[in-house]
Amino acid sequence: MKKILIFTDSLGLPRAYPEVxxxxxxxxxxFRRNYPQLELHKVCLGGATTKEILxxxxxxxxxxxxxxxxxVGIVDCAPRFLTRKELLFxxxxxxxxxxxxxxxNKNVKRIRGVxxxxxKQFKSNIEKINKSFDCKVVFIGILPASFHxxxxxxxxxxxxxxxxxxxxxxxxxxxNGFPQxxxxxxxxxxNPLGNQILFESLKTKLNILYPQLNYxxx
Numbered sequence: 006m007k008k009i010l011i012f013t014d015s016l017g018l019p020r021a022y023p024e025v026x027x028x029x030x031x032x033x034x035x036f037r038r039n040y041p042q043l044e045l046h047k048v049c050l051g052g053a054t055t056k057e058i059l060x061x062x063x064x065x066x067x068x069x070x071x072x073x074x075x076x077v078g079i080v081d082c083a084p085r086f087l088t089r090k091e092l093l094f095x096x097x098x099x100x101x102x103x104x105x106x107x108x109x110n111k112n113v114k115r116i117r118g119v120x121x122x123x124x125k126q127f128k129s130n131i132e133k134i135n136k137s138f139d140c141k142v143v144f145i146g147i148l149p150a151s152f153h154x155x156x157x158x159x160x161x162x163x164x165x166x167x168x169x170x171x172x173x174x175x176x177x178x179x180x181n182g183f184p185q186x187x188x189x190x191x192x193x194x195x196n197p198l199g200n201q202i203l204f205e206s207l208k209t210k211l212n213i214l215y216p217q218l219n220y221x222x223x
Contacts, residue, residue, distance in 0.1 A: 008044045009036065010070035012058050012134075014077050015051040016148075016195055024088045030197040035204040046072045054081045054122050055130035074216060076145040078172065079193060081122035082164040086113040089121055103180070112180050115159035123195070128171045135175050141215065144172045146180035154192035178210050200223070 011017065011033050019028040022068045028034060033047045046068045058077050083130055086108050087095060095101050122130070137141045148170045173179070187199025195203065
């Protein structure tokens with residue numbers, strides 16, 4: 006039996022807000038249900054950056070997968086009003102709740118232009134993830150941002166383009182044309198339709214790239 010190891014951030018998890026995606030509607034579970042002839046192990050970490058995914062690899066590489074699929078990047082590249090270190094420091098201050106609330110707006114994000122992961126560090130993390138396995142690693146592209154998302158997070162469209170360029174230097178599933186109707190009203194998470202679309206796109210790519218793994222569902 007062939008083995009697939011999946012790493013994702015919250016995009017691989019069920020969700021109750023702002024719309025509902027059930028557990029069985031998530032794309033990793035669609036894989037499990039449609040391909041019982043494959044052994045699947047998934048690691049889904051809500052809010053994960055490439056750093057958190059990288060920190061899990063030594064545990065889960067012992068699964069000895071034949072193929073690894075990674076969906077990560079939006080948490081790394083989304084424009085922020087503070088870095089993670091700054092955020093931790095600010096939370097130690099008196100009245101931090103009110104200070105953070107006043108800073109957390111699109112104008113500050115536009116001016117500061119910071120991310121949780123720099124492009125240099127993102128590139129390094131992706132390379133380390135790729136080199137951690139003896140098998141193929143497929144990176145799923147960060148979903149495209151709508152203009153509504155850009156209005157909420159100024160700079161997110163450019164960041165997604167830049168970070169996807171770094172991902173595309175490895176085995177890559179291009180999501181550039183992903184339909185917005187497959188994305189929830191938070192402009193980020195997958196709804197049931199989006200999970201189905203991603204599953205079908207990934208299935209098509211894997212059937213072409215790795216026919217020896219027999220991805221034809223039974």
